[in-house]
Amino acid sequence: MFKAVINAETLRDAIDSVSSLVDEVKFSISENGLELKAVDPANVAMVSLKIGSDAFEYFKADQGEIGVDLVRLSDVLSMADRGENVQLELDEESHKLKIGVGSLSYTLSLIDPTAIRKEPRIPDLDLPAHVTLPGGELRRAVKAAEKVSDHVILGVSDEGFYMEAKGDIDSLKLKIPSTELLGMKPGEARSLFSLDYLQDMSKSISKAGEVTLEMGIDYPLRVTFKLGQSVDINYLLAPRIEQE
CATH class of the missing domain: 3.10.150.10 (DNA Polymerase III, subunit A, domain 2)
Structure with a gap:
């Protein structure tokens, strides 16, 4: 029933x-x-x-x-x-x-x-760096990066969270200092991701008051957020291999 x-x-x-x-x-x-x-x-x-x-x-x-x-x-x-x-x-x-x-x-x-395809086993990842920011801020950054490239680097340093996109002609850098983040657990993190997937995810993320990103070095990105009080969403996005 x-x-x-x-x-x-x-x-x-x-x-x-x-x-x-x-x-x-x-x-x-x-x-x-x-x-x-x-x-x-x-x-x-x-x-x-x-x-x-x-x-x-x-x-x-x-x-x-x-x-x-x-x-x-x-x-x-x-x-x-x-x-x-x-x-x-x-x-x-x-x-x-x-x-x-x-x-x-x-x-x-x-x-x-x-x-229907069998449910995936969600890997238990211990990702070293966490940042929390408004969902709308992440959506805006992803839309800006799309105008430059089809992939983006997300990373965390001691100073805060950063995003880099490099195209054939143009490039984009976004930096959000730790003092402007809603929360942060510093750690080494830098990975390359497909913007197609981040774009699709960010449409829903933009409706969240806050979203937490968990990252590492060339590790998957885990995205956690809530819609309202009782709807929990969790994304896991595999990294791309960065070309030298």
Whole structure:
């Protein structure tokens, strides 16, 4: 059984944070809420999402799994007006998800969870350097770097956080001193990343009041942030090998 009511914008923002990387996911349902882990087709980026039961106006569920096409779900959620709630109910016999948006009622066919790519094992990384900054600030920096190159260096020094992008003609440097960061754990960190992935991630990150980046030397980037009080998102992005 699964029956829930949630603010449409909350659910839409949560789904958008995942659909930027993957189209189909397997939601694990429990009395604590909804949870998923997924990896993009190129095995470059992972995402984990937790929508706690507290994020819902109403939530009642048994343990289970459902496979969802995020593109089709996003299309349905786009019909909701700002401030409107969405009703969700699982019809176990037909294996469909009933979605109510205002006076509209949709029936979304679900995917067999066993047909969806297996959930990735999120590696347990001890990344030495952490910085916390406003989500909008990171989004602005990524958009600026895109105008110069298709990849970017992210790093941490004793002075703070920095970003470097070098193109054939132009270059960009961003430095945020430690005194202007929301939080910082100094450590050696410098890695090269694809801006395509950072751009997709930063759309959701920009809605977060603060985002924490965890880095090392040529290590993956871990990005952690919350949307509201009860939606937790975690990205892991593999580094590119820096060319001499």
